[in-house]
Amino acid sequence: MKRAAVLGAGSWGTAFAKVLADAGNDVTLWARRPDVATAIREQHVNPDYLPELRLPTAVTATVDPADALDGADLVVIAIPSQTLRDNLGDWATHFTPDATVVSLMKGIELGTLKRMSELIVEAAGVEPDRVAVVTGPNLAAEIAAEQPAATVVACTDTDRAARVQRAIATRYLRPYTNDDVIGCELGGAVKNVIALACGMAHGMGFGENTKATLMTRGLAETARLGVALGADPMTFAGLAGLGDLVATCSSPLSRNRTFGEHLGRGESLEQAQAATRYTAEGVKSCLAIRDLAIKYGVEMPITEQVERVCHEGLDPRVAVRALMSREPKSE
Structure with a gap:
């Protein structure tokens, strides 16, 4: 004991x-x-x-x-x-x-x-x-x-x-x-940002294809940042990566997903905060994660758009257009 x-x-x-x-x-x-x-x-x-x-x-x-x-x-x-x-x-x-x-x-x-x-x-x-x-x-x-x-x-x-x-x-x-402490911690931090994006998609009325796309590409950008910081890429295929991401992006019990739904319905950051009455870690962490990505030269387009919606007042629909109009590339 x-x-x-x-x-x-x-x-x-x-x-x-x-x-x-x-x-x-x-x-x-x-x-x-x-x-x-x-x-x-x-x-x-x-x-x-x-x-x-x-x-x-x-x-x-x-x-x-x-x-x-x-x-x-x-x-x-x-x-x-x-x-x-x-x-x-x-x-x-x-x-x-x-x-x-x-x-x-x-x-x-x-x-x-x-x-x-x-x-x-x-x-x-x-x-x-x-x-x-x-x-x-x-x-x-x-x-x-x-x-x-x-x-x-x-x-x-x-x-x-x-x-x-x-x-x-x-x-x-x-x-x-x-x-792999680095990989496990990054998986837990970045998934909150991706959950905000999935919540926004749900709030805008988009279906499972959209959310699956966000989760999959969100996992890719999480792994890119993790590898740049010295994490084992296999960590992101496990419970601390994919497991946490799926639960947080899919469940109505997730604070970050629920917060994102309010933003997707057109509410401001202040209105979403008042409606949920709790801390959604991804709202603040998206700023730090974006800065980490810039520091290490890692491309994280979903994180970038979530930060713009949360802190620059960007309309989530404009963020969707920005993601969908990026230059085509190999997966």
Whole structure:
């Protein structure tokens, strides 16, 4: 049995706390709001996220990060990616020596263009081989409902990856290990951008051919960027690439796809934000991913058009025309 801290009581953090508890660990969730922490501690329910889920008794909660991190072997971080740097300064001093830091986040930091594992290493002073990434087709509501799924634990230290694998293996979640942290993180970040595009297509009334085209060509541009950054191209054919992409682009449970639907129906970024009331990671990450593509000279036309719709006010129909009128080429 391990002691685990989950920093972030959103949907995925809450569902992952359940996974850890079901796998035999003691879990403390850190919640920003006292009423959420009290409800989890006393009623075993998160009233704001997945309120129908009754959490195991092995899960408790606190608003004090020091309490959550006290003696934790596993430190799991599940917050919006653009808030990570600000939070790490307060949290890192409470990390247990040699604790494994597990990132559930799928984004690229604006400005620095760092992946989340790189940011943890830099801002928390953690050795790279202590950082693991959990990614894949991980829609929180389905995992909370114990629907069978698989995930990937990526870490440069294969022994540590195997320890995390054992710590989260349950009868409904099957984890695999992978040492390609770069590829696994990029797959998780870029698929959010492609899911926005698929949502826009759905919002405009387009069918499965359009969405399949976006997913396939989106995977191609993800792999191009990954290879430029040193990833194994085969990673993108697995759970962290194709698996996560299909789930996020296809499911109405996907925040990014749903956000994209609002944009496809002609709503502004502000209107889509007001309607969905949650963080769609791809909206901010598309800026950083576009900048990464420019930095490494990688062509990413779908990402470029999503960024223009989200941040330059481009009509999604104009973006479609721009994609369809590109110069013909070999696949």
